[in-house]
Amino acid sequence: MKTSPPRIALVGNxxxxxxxxxxxxxxxxxxxxxxxxxxxxxxxxLFISPAGTRVKVIDLPGTYSLRARSPDEEVTRDVVLGRMEDEEVPEAIVCVADATNLRLNLRLVLELKKLGRPLILALNMMDEADKQGVAIDAAELSAALGIPVVPAVAIQTGGIQRLLDQIDRTIQIAETEGFAPVHAQCGWSEPSAHDLRDYHREVERIIAQAVSSPARPHRASHRIDTVLLHPAAGLAILLALLFLMFQAVFTWARLPMELIDAGLTMVKGLVDASLEEGPLRSLLTDGVIAGVGSVVIFLPQIVVLFLFIQLLEDSGYMARAAFLLDRLMGGVGLHGRAFIPLLSSFACAVPGIMAARTIENRADRIATIMIAPLMTCSARLPVYTLIIAAFVPQRDVLGGWIGLPGLVMFTLYAAGILSALVVAFVLKRTVLHGAREPLLMQLPAYRIPRPRNVALGLFERAKAFLTRAGTTIFALMVVIWFLASFPGAPPGATEPAIHYSIAGMIGHAIEPVLAPIGFNWQIAVALVPGMAAREVAVGVLGTIYALSGSGDSLRSSLGGLLAASWSLPTALSLLAWYVFAPQCIATLGVVRRELNSLLWPTVMFVVLTGLAYLAAFVTYRVAVAVFGG
Ligand SMILES: Nc1nc2c(ncn2[C@@H]2O[C@H](COP(=O)(O)OP(=O)(O)OP(=O)(O)O)[C@@H](O)[C@H]2O)c(=O)[nH]1
Ligand SMILES: [Mg+2]
Incomplete structure (x- = not known):
């Protein structure tokens, strides 16, 4: 009897x-x-099939062919052909095809058929095919291909029932006939030009036999594209969208942030009222509430930012933006495919860097990975917002179209993007030299984002943010609180106790290095644990300033304390630092893993730290000259 469940792989464009x-x-x-x-x-x-079988299912990166070109496609090829270490060939393959675009998808079906493994064709997106008037005769198609063909709608309840039933039948047949020898790797060799012509002829024959498309194809998306992909109008719309995004991050999030602030202040009041003054109360109020709380307060901004990104992704606009910017990116030597990894990096550089796997050419891929941390990730948002709220007056600019804080934020994002382009340009002109390759990318159909998918996506993001606040950040804040509280002040001390604490000593030790860029010892303390997660820096400042002063409302107190104790040049310098600062362990780790190299993460760390220091230095000096120290 077989003990491990049968495995099916999902393969498709x-x-x-x-x-x-x-x-x-x-x-x-x-x-x-x-x-x-x-x-x-x-x-x-894992899932339980309708017949009650436990089935393991493997989701894979999309590919047009087993002739893999990029690292993500290689994963699919290796799983399908059994070239993965410790993993045998899956018992069956479900080839997923977009029913509205069958011609393109069938090539892969024919390639997979050659493997001689149990194969099912799932015609997904049948709802859209129906809407467009594309009629597919599944029985005819099945006869022509010699494999089971089932229509499916993955996003509808009950939309995959027939596929599940078919999986049961296929597994059953495979089991009664005995699984083919799964130890051996599947035989597969690159199709020659001759094979490709054969495939092409065969696809046309099958399409003619089983598919009837309307004489006048779908025009709406072409009409939208003439505007959105227009070199001038399209670019203006893209800029307007991004502008709206930054504005919304400020305005929409304001009220919920104030509510969280009020809630935290209330909790702090309760703790103050119910506990004696002492270490426990200090740990709770100065460590947990002031520390973790000053990070959690930014949840609404993160959610608004992700809402925009999610809408861009789900509507089908993302790929268009990539096309729109292909010329610009090509100008600095970046591949058009770099756009999506870079845009994802606004959320977090880690998935952004992984998304660069879709880039075929290694030099292009490295260039993209190296500049991904310059895209302002969401963890930097709290740092920016805190400083902007404390130092930038709320004033309308551009005739009331945007507030000054929004404009400063936009400038910080733009500074990141511009320096990324410069760094890419230099890299591509020097160590990562290579020919420019054209962008070949299928434009997805426009879709109205499904509220359920958007809500789920936001929920997952919010959960991840809060989990991090409740675990990593919480633990770090407890440690920081200890370091900042002990040992206490010596008798007859003139300064607050924190000056004499371990954290104070560490901060004072680093301070000389950072003095030229205007950072004080408190900032020095915040930068070190900020490596674990950038937003921790905000939490640390919250705790340190809570321990050295007193305040009532959390956010206004931290902002107020910063405004009172930092000079404007110091604040601007810290902003400039954070545009570049590569101090994020997760990012450096993923670069090491993705490029399988220690050299590149080291180069990244050294170069970006150098740039951060330089930018902060120049900003500080100029600001001191303009505004005075
Ligand atoms: N209308 C409709 N949309 C669908 C259906 N299945 C998936 N989608 C949408 O198609 C888009 C792509 O879905 P994914 O599941 O991410 O596609 P994928 O094949 O995993 O894509 P890659 O991972 O990039 O290869 C999303 O916007 C889905 O919501 C369907 O049956 N009908
Ligand atoms: Mg997928």
Missing amino acids: PNCGKTALFNAMTGARQKVANYAGVTVERKEG
Whole structure:
């Protein structure tokens, strides 16, 4: 008897709905979005089939062919051909095809058929095919291909029932016939030009036999594209969208942030009232509430930012933006495919850097990875917002179209992007020299984002942020509180106790290095644990200033304390530092893993730290000259 459950692999072109199917089968919540290259690694899950069999299902990156070109496609090829270490060939393959675009998808079906493994064709997106008037005769198609063909709608309840039933039948047949020898790797060799012509002829023959498309194809998306992909109008719309995003991050988030602030202040009041003054009360109020609380307060901004990114991803606009900016990116030697990894890096550089797996050329890929940390990630948002709120007056500019804080934020993001372009330009002109390759990318269909998917995505993000606040940041804040509280002040001390604490000593020791860029010892203390997660820096400042002063409302007190104790040049210098600062262990770790090299993360750390120091130095000096120390 077989002990391990049979495994099926989901294989198909990019963006055809494999992950949506995977989620529907297993109840998982892997990322689904409307552009090619969302999934870049292998993911597995379990489900119980209608006949009661436990089945393991493997979700894979999309590919047009087993002739893999990029690192993500290689994963798919290796799983399908059994070239993965410690993993045998899956018992069956479900080839997922976008029913609205069958011609392109069938090539892969024919390639997979050559493997001689149990194969099912799932015609996904049948709802959209129906809407467009594309009629597919599944029985005819099945006869022509010689494999089972089942229609599916991955995003509808009950939309994959027939596929599940078919999986049962296929597994049953395989089991009664005995699984083919799964130890051996599957034989597969690159199709020659001759084979490709054969495939092409065969696809045309099958399409003619089984598919009837309307004489006048879908025009709406072409009309939208003439505007959105227009070199001038399209770019203006893209800029307007990004501008709206930054503005919204400030304005929409304000009220919920004030509510969280009020809530935290209330909790602090309760703690103050119910506990005697002493270490425990200080730990709770200065360490946990002032520390963790000053990070949690930024949740609304993070949610608004992710809402925009999610809408861009789900609507199908992301890939268009990539096309729009292809020329600009090409100007500095970046590949058009770099756009999506870079845009994802606004959320977090880690998934952004992984998304660079879709780039075929290694030099292009390295260039993209090296500049991903210059895209302002969401963890920097709290740092920026805190300083801006404390130092930038709320004033309308551009005739009331935008507030001064929003404009400063926009400038910081723009500074990151511009320096990324410069760094890429230099890299591509020097160590990462290479020919420019054209951008070949399928434009996804426009879709109205499904509220459920958007809500789930936001929920996952919010959960991740709060989990981090409740675990990593919480633990760090407790440690920081200890370091900042002990040992206490010596008798007859003139300064607050924190000056004499371990944290104070560490801060004072680093201070001389950072003095030229205007950083004080408190900032020095904040930068070190900020490496674990950038937003921790804000938490540390919250705790340190809570321990050295007293305040009532958390946010206003931290902001107020900063405004009172920092000079404007110091604040601006810290902002400039954070545009570049590569101090994020997770990012450096993922660079090491993705490029399988110690050299590149080291180069990244050294170069970006150098740039951060330089930018902060120049900013500080100029600001001192303009505004005075
Ligand atoms: N209308 C409709 N949309 C679908 C269906 N299945 C998936 N989608 C949408 O198609 C888009 C792509 O879905 P994914 O599951 O991310 O596609 P994928 O094949 O995993 O893509 P990659 O990981 O990039 O290869 C998303 O916007 C889904 O919501 C379907 O049956 N009908
Ligand atoms: Mg996917």
